[in-house]
Amino acid sequence: MMNAEILSLIxxxxxxxxxxxxxxxxxxxxxxxxxxHISDEExxxxxxxxxxxxxx
Numbered sequence: 001m002m003n004a005e006i007l008s009l010i011x012x013x014x015x016x017x018x019x020x021x022x023x024x025x026x027x028x029x030x031x032x033x034x035x036x037h038i039s040d041e042e043x044x045x046x047x048x049x050x051x052x053x054x055x056x
Contacts, residue, residue, distance in 0.1 A: 002040040002044060003040070010022075010025065010047065013047065013051050016055070025050070029049075030046065
């Protein structure tokens, strides 16, 4: 279920910012460094935050 929510958020962001690349989108969710420890829940929260920032 979490994967579907994450994909839905990515799709929504791309619809609103079609020039955004996948790498750029994901990279903007995290500070510099290794992201292998990031959980799906953290990714979802970061994508929600990014979407809210893009809408402002």
